[in-house]
Amino acid sequence: MEERLNNRQLNIKNMLLKYNAVLILIALIIASTILSDAFFTVTNIFNLLRQLVPMTLATLGMLLVVLTGGIDLSVGSVIAMGGMITAIMIENAGMVSGASMIVILLVVLGIGFLIGCMSGAFVVVLKMAPFVATLATMTIIRGAAYMTSNGQPIRLSTEYETSKMMVKFGSQGIPGIGLPWPVVLIILVIVLMWFVMRNTVFGRLVIASGSNETAVRLAGINVNKYKFLAYAICGMLCSLGGFILTSRVAVASPAVSTGMELDAIAACVIGGASLMGGKGTVGNTIIGVLVLGLITNVMTLLSIAAYPQQIIKGLIIVLAVFLQYITNKEGAY
Amino acid sequence: MSNQREMIRMDGISKAFGGVAALDNVSFQALAGEIHALIGENGAGKSTLMKCLAGAYEKDTGKIYIDGQEAEITNPRQGQDQGISVIYQEFALAKDLTVAENIFIDSLGDGKGLVNRKRLKQRAKEVLEKMGFGDIDVNKRVADLTVAYQQIVEICKAISRNAKVMVFDEPTAVLTNREVEKLFDVIYKLRDSGVCVIYISHRLEEIFRICSRITVLKDGKNVDTVNVKDITEKQLVTMMIGRDLSELFPERHAEIKNTLLEVSGLKSGKMVKDVSFHVKAGEVVGFAGLVGAGRTETMRVIFGADKPEGGEIRLEGKSVKINTPKKAIKNGIGMVPEDRKQQGLLLDMPIKINGTMSSLQDFSSAIGILNHPKENRKVEEMIGVLNIKARSYKSKASSLSGGNQQKVALMKWMISDSKVIIFDEPTRGVDVGAKVEIYRVMNELAERGAAVIMISSEMPEIIGMSDRVYVMRNGTIAGEVEKQQLTEQALINLSMGVS
Secondary structure: OHHHHHHHHHHHHHHHHHOHHHHHHHHHHHHHHHHOOOOOOHHHHHHHHHHHHHHHHHHHHHHHHHHOOOOOOOHHHHHHHHHHHHHHHHHOOOOOOOOHHHHHHHHHHHHHHHHHHHHHHHHHOOOOOHHHHHHHHHHHHHHHHHHHOOOOOEEOOOOOHHHHHHHHHHHOEOOOOOOEHHHHHHHHHHHHHHHHHHHEHHHHHHHHHHHOHHHHHHOOOOHHHHHHHHHHHHHHHHHHHHHHHHHHHOEEOOOOOOOHHHHHHHHHHHOOOOOOOOOOOHHHHHHHHHHHHHHHHHHHHOOOOHHHHHHHHHHHHHHHHHHHHHHHHHHHO | OOOOOEEEEEEEEEEEEOOEEEEEEEEEEEEOOOEEEEEOOOOOOHHHHHHHHHOOOOOOEEEEEEOOEEOOOOOHHHHHHOOEEEEOOOOOOOOOOEHHHHHOOOOOOOOOOOOOHHHHHHHHHHHHHHOOOOOOOOOOEHHHOOHHHHHHHHHHHHHHOOOOEEEEEOOOOOOOHHHHHHHHHHHHHHHHOOOEEEEEOOOHHHHHHHOOEEEEEEOOEEEEEEEHHHOOHHHHHHHHHOOOHHHOOOOOOOOOOOEEEEEEEEEEOOOEEEEEEEEEOOOEEEEEEOOOOOHHHHHHHHOOOOOOOEEEEEEOOEEEOOOOHHHHHHOOEEEEOOOHHHHHOOOOOEHHHHHHHHHHHHHEOOOOEEOHHHHHHHHHHHHHHOOOOOOOOOOEHHHOOHHHHHHHHHHHHHHOOOOEEEEEOOOOOOOHHHHHHHHHHHHHHHHOOOEEEEEOOOHHHHHHHOOEEEEEEOOEEEEEEEHHHOOHHHHHHHHHOOO
16 A cells, blocks of 8 residues: 555656656746736737747757757857848848749748758768857858848838738738737647657657767768758758748848847757757657746746846756756666 | 785675665675685676775675775775775776876875976876886876776876775776786786785686686675685686586577678778688678787778778679678678677667667658558567567667667667678677577577678687687788687687797
8 A cells, every 4th residue: 555655656756757847837837827917818828929939940940950969059040041031032132922922931941951051061071069060150140141231120111012921921810710820830840840750760860860879870871961951950940930030020130039049959958858969859849948938928927127037047947957857867777 | 815914894785776686795805915806797796896895886785894994985085085996997087187197186286286297297207117117108198098008007096095905897808918917017016015906807817817816796696705726717607607608509500501791802991901701691600819800890891880991892792892881781781889888779769769770761651751560560579589678669778688788789680681790799798698698699690591790709609609710810810710620729829820
């Protein structure tokens, strides 16, 4: 009898440890609902989710790279670049007809992909440490983003067809339900990523490469290919994030998303991904994004100033990682 | 010997990890000025016992007496303060610091806050000279020294701490013959100066040469402590494994057929100078030789992990070009590497992912979508065939024992249907039971018509398992020995170049 009780206690404890990110998320939602009347409203939730879209894309890209055992510091810069390219094509390059929307999207995705390829080549071909390689990409792309407009933000003008479509996409949602279009898009991306990581050879080998590169290479697998693609896809996702950010605020600025890389890394870590590679899931990483997003949202609703907000965010990261540390320690024995 | 002082006494030491007892009421006693061997199979508890002594592990029960005084050792610092030093196989040296800095790493300032470089070098020189290694430059970075010299630095570090007990964990595994002799001189010096030397080794001939007493452990328990002069090697082996050696190698009923792999004049780097050999279907071919003879390097070239610089590889008569592992695998060659944790396995990944890694194309659609049910069935089947003890295909490789891990490392080549399978030291670090299992699997591979190549440094294994043996020396094949002529002497003569 007593043993059974102990077992049950152990199970609850294990559950607590295993799903600590989910639990932190639930706790945050409950706390937020109690603390702020404004929190659990459809408007606030939809707004929150809409705001989180670029960061979610950056974090998913980051997760891919982190799984290979790398890191991508350039996500924020690429988001800014993606936004600038979107705006320039509409405002300066005359892509104003509705049909050119497709072209704009493809160019944005393509440039993001190429930027990712650059980081990938630094890492795979030049054998640079990912931290240094993407630090270089981050700096280069941020500079390039500023150069596209002499450092000025570009506002989407209201008369062009493409601008109108952009703004409509960014600010409206499914008729009747009101779920914002960017959120619909991101849900599709999440499902796709989840499927890819779980059910494709690509996803399997990305994770495997991060788990033990030597062993994977000796199993006859071209590890470099998977590392390279991880950076390339990360770039593409971030560039898409820039496009969506521009559609939401109707303005592209080369200065946006500075420091996004740290939030993206933090979200991965809160979701249980290992920066050593080989460990992390799409689902948990999204929970990491939501935890970080929620904290900021509710603190803003409670009118907590920006500086203390950072302290609290930092403490949440420590808490999440500490809980994982305990879990791993338990698991080892 | 009876007049010697008792330096260590460990009474009733027990230590469990999780629910598994690694040490069960073990006692151990060694004298000052004695070289005492501690032997047993892998997993017998030798390292655990020594870690309890040094404070790397905290014992669960039992008492430790150092030099007659009961000692409370719960962390490495306390172990050091009691004068206990362990020379591990992976040296605990700061490779980018100099020899002098390493020797006095925890007393760089000799009690003061500032380091007097001149004095530091002087002190280091004195210690080295005392050990007969005055020729080692104290200004050199440790990374630039040979492994043997790094070991000397590690020993001198222990001496600088006034070690009363020095534990050597397989010290000769990384040394050449000449270096081994020098190490023995050092060990004799330590003994003569009254240090209690504990010597852990699998190499019985070394133990019979330098040790005075032997303590044998098995499955975390004491078997016996004996005087070297009262026992033979054979008796010792029986004590270690608890059964006769002849039961170790299961019978094989493989039909030897056509030649599968033929290598001629293979060259690569400094280690592979001119290697020619062939292996037939159904055959187990041993590769003997000293460490550094070029066996692993040869196999790495055949497997495409290193680039060939000359020579030819023919598979079933057809000449093939192999420059990546991918090509080797496509041609039906698989390799189970020596360092399975670093090179053979994804330890954090389930058996399933380890098993199918090299044949994912067989378990996925044209656009790369995995067929999980097919994969699971195959892996479950292989777990049965290989007799892997695991809860399911979802179990992480790290949760398995050494022998079962080795089988998982092999599984990917069975699933990818390799015809030539290279094993590099397949039984290193696995216990006797698992060894027999691995031999069975190798036999089964041969019976299924595969060509099995086995690199091994264990003579009994080479002799017990091989149909034919190639002996390598200095990057070439020094000779070939047929099963009927296989004796340890023949192999040693060839590998050392003695005729």
